[in-house]
Amino acid sequence: MSFYPVFLRELIVFKRRLFRKSYFISTLFTPVLYLLTFGLSLGRRIQMEGVSYLEFLIPGLISFASANESFKWNAMSVSLGRIYYKTFEEYLVSPVSFSSIMIGYCLSGCIKGLFSSFMIMLVAIFFGYPPPADPLFYVVLLLNCILFSSLGTVAGILAKSYNDVFVFSNFFIAPMTFLCGTFFSVKRFPDWIKTIIFYLPLTQTSLALRASFLKKEFPLYSIPILFAFTVFFYFLGLFLLRRKS
Amino acid sequence: MNFYPIFLEDLIKFKRLCLKPFFITSFFINPLLYILTFGWGLSGKKIVEGMSYMEFIIPGIIGFSSMVNSFNWTALSIEIGRTTFKTFENYVVSPIGAKDIMLGKVLSGSLRGILSAAVILVVAHLFGIKIKLNIFFLFSLLLNCILFSSIGIICGMKSKIHGDVFVFSNFFITPMGLFCGTFFPIEFLPEPIAKIVYLLPLTHSVMCMRDAASGNLPPFFSLFYLFLLCSLFFTVGIFCIEKLSRS
Secondary structure: OOOHHHHHHHHHHHHHHHOOHHHHHHHHHHHHHHHHHHHHHOOOOOEEOOEEHHHHHHHHHHHHHHHHHHHHHHHHHHHHHHHOOOOHHHHHHOOOOHHHHHHHHHHHHHHHHHHHHHHHHHHHHHOOOOOOOOHHHHHHHHHHHHHHHHHHHHHHHHOOOHHHHHHHHHHHHHHHHHHOOOOOOHHHOOHHHHHHHHOOHHHHHHHHHHHHHOOOOOOOOHHHHHHHHHHHHHHHHHHHHHHHO | OOOHHHHHHHHHHHHHHOOOHHHHHHHHHHHHHHHHHHHHOOOOOOOOOOOOHHHHHHHHHHHHHHHHHHHHHHHHHHHHHHHOOOOHHHHHHOOOOHHHHHHHHHHHHHHHHHHHHHHHHHHHHHOOOOOOOOHHHHHHHHHHHHHHHHHHHHHHHHOOOOOHHHHHHHHHHHHHHHHOOOOOOHHHOOHHHHHHHHHOHHHHHHHHHHHHHOOOOOOHHHHHHHHHHHHHHHHHHHHHHHHHHHO
16 A cells, blocks of 8 residues: 555645636646637547447547556656655655655546546536447546556656657657557558558557447457556566666 | 837847747748638638638638737737836837837837748649739738737737736637637628627738738728728837836
């Protein structure tokens, strides 16, 4: 249970920040804004993969928001704690093991990802699309959040300066969140890119969430792929933590 | 020529920032992703009459990006200069007037907006989209940049602590960038919302740029409206700076 203090600390910070308008509007509101913009305007006018664009967009935005939010929170929190406030050192000198630090961060990042996904589901209810009852939907969502919070932790540990996080997020996370089947069908890509894109974790998430949301055949292979990525990033984080200290 | 030192200071800052990777990526990554995602990802869908969706959104994204860049540049530099580094006081005590401070800042903000527009034009060219760079296009782009640089200055002057600018930017600038006819014609919106959106300045500058880019004459009412708002916000900006200098 020694991960609990790490987890609790992040939750307290989250709670404080949640009610500040700058945080709430800027980070949690952006995906909702996308949903409102494209849902209201293009939502029922165009078709994508045989369904209305709105139906296509909602699961895409859920994966967009959960990945983005889990990654950003952890990357910022770890890099700021390491570089500016030096609070990260407190964890290292305290009797908390590296794996507890990793677990604590993964779980707390996961909470933020889930929170912003639920915001979108809430807005989707107003558009007339209630969240699906399929348990696999939530399994994939949870895996996605854990995956991107471990990736965020890895980026936070690797960053040499505060800006490195932005570079990493601009180069990897932003393209991934826009192109991995979130806003448009991955079938549009030329074949060779399609193969690469297909194995990126976010593509798997958006395909699986969409299948489950639209009650189509669920791609069961997504879960092991996502799981493998999660385990890989988790151990990568653990390895880096050990090496850096 | 009193505005020149202010302008030069920003130019030097800008030159230094340009050597940093985070700055350069932040310059083009978002517009590029918007072009890829919506222009290319949704191409082939029948969305607007008479032109491809890519041709439709390029002027919109230029308006969006030049607005965000002009606004952020002036708003942040004034806000940080006032609240954190206190360099803004140096302007106030030096023998330059509020008009010169305003002019210098607006020029540097507009320069940044125009550069960001140029980046998108290059990308659009790579995608094979022909944009007619006539005098009307450049004029509406310039008006858009000056307008949002002035709003940025007012915002920077009014903010009390570092971070207030982001609230304004997230509350007004980003939603404006998404709704004001950038990604879809405003007629797609429900009637009452469309009427409000029609009053916003970005709607008009995007409309002008889109007409100019396809070789038509832009609506003169919109140009006039933009010009009016420009002079209004420019004057309010001068007034804000003057008020600070007196106190």
